[in-house]
Amino acid sequence: MQKADLTSRDIAELGRVTELMEREWSPCRYHCPVHADVRGYIEAAAQGRFGEAIDIIRENLPFAAVCGRVCHHPCETNCRRKDVDDPVAIRHVKRFVAELQGAEGCTVHKPPAQDKARVAIVGAGPAGLSAALHLAKLGYRPTVLEKFPIAGGIPATAIPRYRLPLEVVQIDVDWIRAHGVELITGVEVGKDRSIQDLLGEGYEAVLVAAGLAASRTLPLPGSDHPRVHLALDFLTALNFGDRPDAGDDVLVIGGGNVACDAARSCVRLKPAARVRMMCLENEEEMPAWEWERREAEEEGVGIIFRRGPVKVILEGDRIVGLTTRGVTRVFDSEGRFDPQYDDTDLSDLQCDTVVIAIGQMANMGFARGSGLKAGPGGRLEYDPATHQGSLPNVFFCGEIVTPPGSVVEACAHGQRAAKAIHMYLSGKTIQIDDSLPPYIDTIQPETAEKVLKVCRQAIPTDPPQRRRKLFTEFERGYDEPAVLAEARRCMNCGSGAEVLTDKCAACLTCLRVCPFDIPVVTDVARIQSTLCQACGMCIAECPANAIIARGRDVGELVQHTAAALAKMNGREPKVIAYVCGHHAGAADWGGRVEGVEGVAEIYLPSTARLSSAELLHAFENGADAVIVVACPDAADRYPQTADRTRRRVNQARRLLQEAGLDGQALQLLEVADQGRQAIRAALAEAAGKTSAS
Amino acid sequence: MNEPVSKLQEILDAGQFAVTGEIGPPKGTNVEPALHEAQQYLEGRVAAVNVTDIQTAVMRLGSMAVCHLLLDRGVEPVFQMVCRDRNRLALESDLLSAYTLGIRNVLALTGDHVAMGDHREAKCVFDLDSVGLLEAMARLEAGTDLGRDAKGNPNQLDGVPKFFKGCCVTPCADEVEPQIIKLEKKATAGAQFVQTQAVYDPAAFEKFMNQIQHVKVPVLVGIVLLKSAGMAKYMNRSVPGVQVPDAIVQRLTDAPKEDRAKVSVEIAAELIRAMKPMCQGAHLMTLGWDHCVPDIIQQAELA
Amino acid sequence: MIVAERKPFDEIVEMVAPYKKVLVLGCGSCVTVCLTGGERQAEILASQLRLAGRKKGLDLSVDFDCITRQCDREFTENLKFDPAEYDAVLSLACGVGVGFMSGVLPDTPVLPALNTTFYGAGVAEGVWEEYCHGCGDCVLAWTGGICPIARCSKSLINGACGGTNDGKCEVSQDMDCGWHLIYKRLQELGRLDELRKMRPPRDWSKNRSGGVRRLSREEMAEIAQESAE
Known part of the structure; x- marks a missing residue:
């Protein structure tokens, strides 16, 4: 639409x-x-x-x-x-x-039957497990093979625990497995079993989500020294409880997030050590997230910009420094990575440990014995549209085929691959609609x-x-x-007002009551979703019933009220309280607090959209009294709500009185911002009053 | 100038200072007291006596009948006609009727809105406005009426009336220009004399009279007898275009109760004396205190 | 637009008293705009009637519906409820809609829930004032755009009466004197000469005095006739 x-x-x-x-x-x-x-x-x-x-x-x-x-x-x-x-x-x-x-x-949304094809997935990282979950939900039987003893991929093996405790990763892994995803750890595809083995074992498709498991290295003279670490190995060792050998003066080469993780891990290994990062980029170009860099600096990590490594300086068997050269540019005019150096600008940086964190690369070991063809530049053949490689039943997803990204991007790619596999296994042409x-x-x-x-x-x-x-x-x-x-700070973007143009009489009421001056009335009223704050004021006031809220069914509150009243059957009198929940606790919203006898509390984000018609309907549906608990002026999340609420309550009272009912059966309490005890006390008093009258 | 059709016209034509009085018909058929008062206090002292027409929209005996009865007793009436209650058919017809009964002086008025009176659910007519009513009279005098025959020609009358036509104006309205414009239109429509709304401020009246010098119609200044300070205050508050100066209110406030009528008469007489040089007559509205008229006339040195 | 106000509830109750099944019918035009007869008001009145019926122990069932205009036949096609299934239709349209619907629904009594009050304009949020009288002979050209027929309590045509007082009408201190407004406006426009002109007695035959009024647009009326043949 x-x-x-x-x-x-x-x-x-x-x-x-x-x-x-x-x-x-x-x-x-x-x-x-x-x-x-x-x-x-x-x-x-x-x-x-x-x-x-x-x-x-x-x-x-x-x-x-x-x-x-x-x-x-x-x-x-x-x-x-x-x-x-x-x-x-x-x-x-x-x-x-x-x-x-x-x-x-x-x-857990496990389908009643999981009897579709078996699919093997190589790698239990975010991409692989997301794909497995998606397939499991569609009724497939996915098996995830992981070379490490634990599932989770990089988040489990290489993101430092101070940022991501293992038990947090386990929550997601456990939930995914509950959907019927089989997990086999400690199996390295390409070494222990080949892709062809898997296809021969009855898996009808294989999805390779092996990620970028290896650190890129640098052909620096002296880099074979044991105190020259590759970042990923270094971080994985830490996550598995080892303490890699690091000295008192660490230089991390690289300016990305992994470099930050490595540097901050070094700080924690030896809080007294000097830890510095050195990168080709300048401050603006540095690829790490701004907050990663800030947190590293707060922890004492120094950053040296615009230097490139030349060689590790050794004195005997000790590292004493790194020779560096100046960088004249990192990217070419089209933004491609193409660093240029000034070889006349050489200087030495003192250090006794070097960590190389200049990026990750794929470990292509899985391809051994698979029959998969390599494309130009030694890369695997891969079609981004279908996720297929050179064999139609072998699919790829995640960082092994995408630029390095984040966990959520890997999840997205895994889900997309699962869709492709589903189409393939259903005998359909793989065509995925990526439009949004x-x-x-x-x-x-x-x-x-x-x-x-x-x-x-x-x-x-x-x-x-x-x-x-x-x-x-x-x-x-x-x-x-x-x-x-x-x-509650969320502005509910997109769940705002929608005008039914056939009903709109262009009466301008919405324009007049909108606290944000959003509606524009030409032939009919139009309420731009980019501007609407979703307060619902116009919905409550529209004389043509021509405005609805996106995402909220018309008559929702009336039905909810009727259900609440039905539950109170047998008890008299029945009181409905509409409470503005903007300041209420979770227990209040969930009805897990001590209530007032005979009062059903219904929580609303604000009373802005509570109409006088809805107040009447509550009586029609069997309420003997209705209490509106609103915020006083300025305490409501939306301007002018208190005033509008007052007017509506007064109007509804007049209407009730006309119909021969007691207007006092409708009460307004402006205490919604004063906490549970105050609300409860006010409700008890008001309910007492209404039942007495 | 045409032959005068009434005593009032004769006096004004002669350039004499004319004084008129006013009575209100009763609510009911007991017309005798009003006639008696007119005869006793007004006859011989004033040139003519206005008879109000369902004044302030409070239903009363008709003006035409009382005018006729006054004529019978030798008192010349001024037949007030308002546009509120009759459409042009009824107005024209009543004008012919009045003429045949001997009534000559007619004062054309818009009339107070029914919302002011005691029949608030009545339908207002206002088919003609006061200018239109004056025009209707002129048309009748010319031998036709406001209607047309099947060919679109004016209807011819069988017997033609002749009136001395009056109108009113509010000299001390908060905005005087529209009043003057409307007065000009009334004069154009045929008005031959003007009776004004009550005036208590001679200076303001003089200014007004200077502004209407071009309107060649005799003006009778309106004098409403102030019976008490309360009444004066009420008029200031509620009667459009009437301003009683503070000094007069004070005089009434200070007057002992037994002297109040005397002070009222004094004030009226003083006002007439002050404004006499500016205009051609005075219209006395005593609101039931007709017995004061002789004193006023005497003290105003009009007798 | 046409401005209307709701009849007193008791009068409505009395009107529907003989009926058991009532359809409250809103109108999506003028009366929606003046907040008295749209779908929301129909919903509210239906609700009130059900509440009142229950209170009095009456056997009364009430539904509500609304159409774009009650003064054109075609819109009844969009009704969600079939009026034929009701004992009475309680219309929240102006008198035009009520009268017209009575013709469209010959077997169902159509009752007025509103009093049609005037042709007006919104002068402030929730406030409407009379601007036109539908007199059939517009004079706004020479009155500065302010109608003496609608906005002078007495519909005078030659200027204010003696009841004008500080810009207000003698009828009420809350009511502007229409001729005061006209005078001010003409003064502003430098057109007081218009006020000085003699205005002869009006031709009221174009107003109600000419009997029931009718408009026939020949170009359309003829086409309709041809297509009917």
């Missing part, structure tokens, strides 16, 4: 309004490589529905727990809130829900300034002096109140 206008007929055909969310994505979802429904899970988290939140995440992202720790979070980078104050700390919300729920706390819906553009300054500013929740982090001594995690996660507060 791409057309701009929507009519009530379209809605009738859609069935569920949630499908409207597919018309246009929020930028967080669009930019997420697996396109996780970020807005959806942040909203679930904001309402304390943590189980639901993790399920929404895992719908698209198998490595939810790992990504909660190490994701490069393009969702946050593209969060529209950045133009208001700061982006929502999406990764930390994810971390909280993923680790709170663990593997057992997530729903458009996404919502950045927020306009005039709108941004009307959005209530709310500080990003601070992330508790160990001070550098403490963390540089420890391999344990240094960044603490949010606690529950912080997660709720942070998730």
Whole structure:
């Protein structure tokens, strides 16, 4: 659905309004490589529905727990809130829900029958396991072969534990395995078994997701010295509990994330040592994520820019330094890596240990005895569109065929490969539709300034002096109140108002009540999704019932209320309380707090979209009294809500009185921001009053 | 100048200072007291007596009947006609009726809105406005009416009336220019005399009179008898275009109760004396205190 | 647009009292805009009637629906509910819609839930004022665009009466004097000469006095006739 206008007929055909969310994505979802429904899970988290939140995440992202720790979070980078104050700390919300729920706390979607073809997957990293999961969900029987004794790939073997504890990786691995993914560790394909062996054993396809398991090295004179380490081996050794030999003056060659990891690991190995990084790039060109570099520097790592290594200087059997030369450029005019040096600019850097962290490469050992053909430049033949190599039943995914990337990118690629395998094994031509819906553009300054500013929740982090001594995690996660507060900063981009053009009378009411001045009325009202703040004010006020909220079914609240009243059957009087939950705890939203006898509390993100018609419907559905618990002025997340809520309650009271009911059966309490005890006390008092009258 | 059709016209044509009075018909058929008052206090002292037409939209006995009864008793009436209650058919017809009953002076008024009166659910007519009513009179005088025959020609009357046509104006309106413009239109439509809304400020009146020098129609300044300070304050608050200066309010406030009528008369007489040189007559509205008229006339040195 | 206000609830209840099954029908035009007769108001009135019916122990079932305009036959095609299945239709349209629907639905009584009040414009959020009287003979060209028929309580045509007071009408202190507005506007425009012109008695035959009014656009009416043949 791409057309701009929507009519009530379209809605009738859609069935569920949630499908409207597919018309246009929020930028967080669009930019997420697996396109996780970020807005959806942040909203679930904001309402304390943590189980639901993790399920929404895992719908698209198998490595939810790992990504909660190490994701490069393009969702946050593209969060529209950045133009208001700061982006929502999406990764930390994810971390909280993923680790709170663990593997057992997530729903497993195992199909009733897994009787389709067997598929062998080489490598239990993010790409391989994501592919395996996808295939398992489709009813295939995937087997993942891993050369290391543990699954998880780089996150398990090479990301330092202070950034990613192993038990966090295990959450994701366990959950994936619960879907019927067979895992065999300690088997190296190409050595222990060949791809041909696997195909002969009854696997109908093989997916190679072996990753970039080897560090690139440098042909430097002296680099065969035992204190010249390759970064990946160095980090893997550390993760498996070894203590590689490092001296008091370490020089890490490289400016990427792995180089940062290696340098920061060296700091932790010997907190008294001098650790420096040296890279070809200048400050701006340095490839490491900005926060990786910042954290390294905080921990005392020095960075030397624009130098290239020439040779390791040895004095006897000791390393005493590294000869370096100046770099005149790193990239050519078209941005390709093509460093040029100034050989007249030579200097020596003191050091006693060198770690080479200039990138990873594939270990092509798996291909031994496979019959796979190599293409030009010694690379394997590979078609990015179909994931196939020179043999039609051997597929590739992950970093072995893509540029180096992050965990979430590997997941995305694994999922895509699984789709290709599914098509192949179903006898179809492999054609994958990579097209995406458009996404919502950045927020306009005039709108941004009307959005209530709310500080990003601070992330508790160990001070550098403490963390540089420890391999344990240094960044603490949010606690529950912080997660709720942070998730409630989400602006719900894309779940805003949608005008049904056939019903709109162009009456201008939406334009008049919008606290953000968003609607434009030409022939009919139009509410631009890029601007709408999803408060729902116009939905509650539209006299034509012509505005709906994307992702929310019409009449949702009325049905919810009817269900709550039905549950109270036999008890009199029945009181419905509509509570603004913007300041409420997760337990309040989840109904896990001590309530008031005879009162069913229904939580809303704000009373902005609670209409007077909905208040009447509650009475129709059997409520003897209705209490609206709203925020007072300025405490609501949206401007003008308190005033509108008051007017609606007054209007509904008049309407009730006209119909011969007691207007006092509808109460408004403006205490929603004052905490559970105050709300409970106010509810008890109001419920007492209404039942007395 | 045409032959005068009434005593009032005769006096004004002669350039004499004309004084008119005013009575309101009763709500009911008991018309005698009003007639008696008019006869006792006004006859011989004023040139003519206005008879109000369902004043302030409070339903009363009709103006035409009372005018006729006054004529019977030798008192010359001014027949007030408002546009609120009759369409042009009824207005024209009533004008012919009035003429046949001997009524000659007619004062054309818009009339207060029904919302002001005691029949708030009544339908307002306002088919003609006061200018239109003056025009209707002129048309009747010319032997035709406002309608047309099947060929589109003016209808011819069988017997033609002749009136002395009046209108009113508010000299002290907060915005006087529209009042003057409308007065000009009334004069163009045929108005031959003007009775004004109550005036309490001679200086303002003088200014107004200077502004309407070009309107060659005699003006009778309106004098409403102030019965108390309360009434003065009420007029300031609620009667459009009427301003009672503070000094007058103070005089009424300071007056002992038994002297109040005396002070009222004094004030009215003083006002007339002050404004007499500026205009051609005075219209006394005593609101039931007709017995004061002789004193006012005497003190105003009009007798 | 046409401005209307809802009838007192008790009057509506009395109207529907003889019926058991009522369809509340909103109108998506003028009355939606003035917040009295759109789908939301239909929903609310239906809700109120059900609540009142339950309170009084009546056997009353009420649904609501809304169409784009009740003053054109074709829009009834879009009804979600069939009026024939109801004892009465309670229309939230202006009098035009109610009257027209009565003709469209010959077997079902159509009852008015609104009082049609005037032709007006929104002068502030939630506030509408009368601007036109539908008199059939527009004079706005010489009154500075302010209608003396609609906006003078007495529909005078030669200027203000003596009831004008500080710019307000004698009828109410909350009501502007239409002729004061006209005077001010003409003064601003430098067109007071328009105010000085004599305006003869109006031709009210184009207003209600001419009987029931009708508009026939020959070019369209003829086509319709041909296609009917």
